[in-house]
Amino acid sequence: MTTPSLEIEPMTAERVKGFHRTFVTGVTAVTTRDGATEEPRGLVVNAFSALSLDPPSIVVCVQKTSTSYRHLFARDHLAVNILAADQAEVASQLASKAPDKFTHIRWRPAPAGSPVLDGAAAWLEARITERIQSSTHTMFIAEVTAVDHSDRAPLLYASGRFYDGGHLTELGEKD
Amino acid sequence: MAAETMSARIADAWEQAWNHGEVDALDEVLAVDYRRTSLIDPRVLDREDMKRTIRQMRASFPDLITRVDQCIEGPDTLAILWRSSGTHLGEFADVPPTGKRIEVAGASFCRIKNSLITDEVETWDPRDILATLGIHSLRSARENQEFL
Numbered sequence: 507m508t509t510p511s512l513e514i515e516p517m518t519a520e521r522v523k524g525f526h527r528t529f530v531t532g533v534t535a536v537t538t539r540d541g542a543t544e545e546p547r548g549l550v551v552n553a554f555s556a557l558s559l560d561p562p563s564i565v566v567c568v569q570k571t572s573t574s575y576r577h578l579f580a581r582d583h584l585a586v587n588i589l590a591a592d593q594a595e596v597a598s599q600l601a602s603k604a605p606d607k608f609t610h611i612r613w614r615p616a617p618a619g620s621p622v623l624d625g626a627a628a629w630l631e632a633r634i635t636e637r638i639q640s641s642t643h644t645m646f647i648a649e650v651t652a653v654d655h656s657d658r659a660p661l662l663y664a665s666g667r668f669y670d671g672g673h674l675t676e677l678g679e680k681d
Numbered sequence: 682m683a684a685e686t687m688s689a690r691i692a693d694a695w696e697q698a699w700n701h702g703e704v705d706a707l708d709e710v711l712a713v714d715y716r717r718t719s720l721i722d723p724r725v726l727d728r729e730d731m732k733r734t735i736r737q738m739r740a741s742f743p744d745l746i747t748r749v750d751q752c753i754e755g756p757d758t759l760a761i762l763w764r765s766s767g768t769h770l771g772e773f774a775d776v777p778p779t780g781k782r783i784e785v786a787g788a789s790f791c792r793i794k795n796s797l798i799t800d801e802v803e804t805w806d807p808r809d810i811l812a813t814l815g816i817h818s819l820r821s822a823r824e825n826q827e828f829l
Contacts (some may be wrong), residue, residue: 530811541780547791567803570775575777576777576778579776579777579778579816580777580778580779580780630695635815636813636815636816636817637776637815637817637821638816638818639775639776639816639817639818639819639822640819640821640822641821644724
């Protein structure tokens, strides 16, 4: 069977964004501590992925212009908090450039000090082992050193909007 | 000029430039048309570029110490085996400070004319310093970096 060739329109930034908008992700808060003051630092990241289970390692990608970026070089550990469905407000606060993002966010330190956000669906703390720079972002590869999860539904993100991960419709088997 | 004198002059100029930031000491050993190339970086540095590179390195590693371990001399050539150590306290090659100690070593192969270095070939890339800390730069991260 032959198939017709794809009709490809010129590539634009908007078309690239359109591609990414079709990919549904969770929402993570990547956190660490200020290298000088020990204050909590963090940002919202959806470029998160498991890398391997043995050793348990993960990867997150952070834009170099982020206010939290430099702290991920001054510290050896970070935490990845998977936000729960009722934490859209937390996501908005951490996505801002405000200097006092954590004023209204409750957190506790993980074993190596990384902030774990109260009410997160799950969290892990990891030791940063590799930092790989590309043009605008750096990939942080980290080995998991502590982890916990709950039965809270996760917050989901698609097409620039948040969704409740507790109200998903499972696809049944086809007849 | 005696061979020992050339080595001593270069070691002294390196000490002044790399360890004390007195980069103009290089004028005593680098020719006006000095060119520095790397085996793995196509960019060519002149004498002023070299001084700027040293200033950048010392801003990134304020306690930087570079030692000349050995100089091997030929009639119009000189090989310098060196090592450097310091603490990463300032931004370096677009990388925020880590506060970590680094130690690197390398060699320079120089061509000498009228007791001055006219050409120098480096065996290392300054950006690879941070690889010892697990910080790597993909090609796309290197394209817009000046000298480093």
